[in-house]
Amino acid sequence: MRMSTRKRTGAKAGGRTGLLQSRRPGRAVAVICSLALAVGALAGCGAGAKAQDGEDISFMLDWTPNTNHVGIYTAQRQGYYKQAGVSVKILPTAQAGAETSVENGVADVGFSKLSNLAAFNAQGADLRQVFDIGQKPIGRWCSLASRTDIKTPKDFDGKTFVSFGSAEQTAVVKQMIKNAGGQGDFQRATSGTSTFATLTSGKGDFAGFYVTWEGVQADLKGPKLHCFVQSDWGVPGNPDQIGFVVSSNWLKQESHRQALRRFVQASKRGYDWALAHPDQAADILVEQAPAARIDPQQARASMERIVKEGYWTGQPGATTLPGTVDMGQAQTYLDFQQTAGSYQDGKGGKLKRAPQAKDLWTDEFVK
Incomplete structure (x- = not known):
């Protein structure tokens, strides 16, 4: 999960080492495979790993595997993607970032958050968030x-x-x-x-x-x-509405839309199962991402905290993921950042109007 134009802190095995920083959105397709990619995830490096149109989904992580991604690994392990008729290839995070990689067609879907898209789209990108797990700020x-x-x-x-x-x-x-x-x-x-x-x-x-x-x-x-x-x-709204993002241009092809719908629905099943079985889901993450060397105790404790405090559901102890963005919380935060002068257009000028959450999100594939 990152902010708009990100540089990143050094990655330690098993996850981030600090709140991810922002990096200026770019167009260059500079993809460098992370050593933290799980061996168990079917992945390649660069454009050659892109999934076949209408059949598969290539998914790019935003960082080394961690509990934010547990629903994807769980859906893979439980066979939900196979049941949905979609084959998922999990790609390692790229130096350019998941957003730039999705924008340039290196990956079909990436992991990001709504406030990232606000900054990227302000500078000329055309990305949409299609699935959200962040119901509370983390x-x-x-x-x-x-x-x-x-x-x-x-x-x-x-x-x-x-x-x-x-x-x-x-x-x-x-x-x-x-x-x-x-x-x-x-x-x-x-x-x-x-x-x-x-x-x-x-x-x-x-x-x-x-x-x-x-x-x-x-x-x-x-x-x-x-x-x-x-x-x-005094900082309003929820900046951490994190989840899956795609390029609007990629969505123009009907076969992509069909594959995305199956992928999102199966992923939601994976996240719901993980919420209902937090310890087992944590173990699946550890097993499916061995190269990340995730501490099993940390993974289990993380899942326990996520469920107990309702970070993905908005309700402590709940086990069903809404999967949608809270538009009020999203727009409130974007308006705050606009007032602070955080957003720039492609020429480095300040935006005249805050990015609109309704233009960054669609619930078409969740429902």
């Missing part, structure tokens, strides 16, 4: 728990934010600091191979993490984190 803004001088986001003022300068993240952090009574001024540092390591080295003071993955890792293995939820500090 991003957290954290310092090490050992930093007793940081008690509220106000204390981020004058500190160093471990990031890559994303306009979206900058807007969020500034708003949090100001609402806590600060000025919204901070420095930036680039993360090394691990955001945790960058913080513990003293090269940075706070960073973004995902509560369902890095948050679980910190709880299990440390270092302990002290985190803030952006909605508690």
Whole structure:
């Protein structure tokens, strides 16, 4: 899951090492296979791995395999794709990003989030989100728990934010600091191979993490984190409506639409099964993605947190995925970012109007 034009923090086996940063949308098809691709996933590298039109779906991950992808691996393992008459090839994340790869036809479907599409489409892309698992925000803004001088986001003022300068993240952090009574001024540092390591080295003071993955890792293995939820500090809407994205141009072919509908419906079955059987689904993820070297304990704890706190369903303990975007929450967040001046057009100018969630999403393939 990424923000618009992303650079990324260093990937550690089994998942992200910090809240993914944004990178400028580009047109170049520069695909580099990740070593973290699961051996069990039928995948190739580059355009040669693209699925056959009307028969298969090639799906590109946004990062190394983690619990956000568990429904895909579960649907594969449980035979749901085969039953739906679609063959799925899981592709490794590309250096160019899933969005650019989908836009350029390297992959049929990719994993991303709605706010990414807002930034990409503002600069000339034509992407649509077709399936969503993010019903509640999962991003957290954290310092090490050992930093007793940081008690509220106000204390981020004058500190160093471990990031890559994303306009979206900058807007969020500034708003949090100001609402806590600060000025919204901070420095930036680039993360090394691990955001945790960058913080513990003293090269940075706070960073973004995902509560369902890095948050679980910190709880299990440390270092302990002290985190803030952006909605508690004046940032409206849900920035983490994550799921499947496609190119509108690709959707023009009826055979693609038919294959996509079968893929989305089977994937939803996979996610629903995972919610109902969290421990078994976590084990499937670990088994199906051996090269990612996912910690089984972290995978199980992550699935437990996802179910217990209702991150995919909006209801704690629920086991049926809506699969749809909350349009009100989406537009509220896009409007916030527009007011902050985060979006640019293809010439580097500010947009006159906020990206519209209704133009970025379709529920046609979920229902």
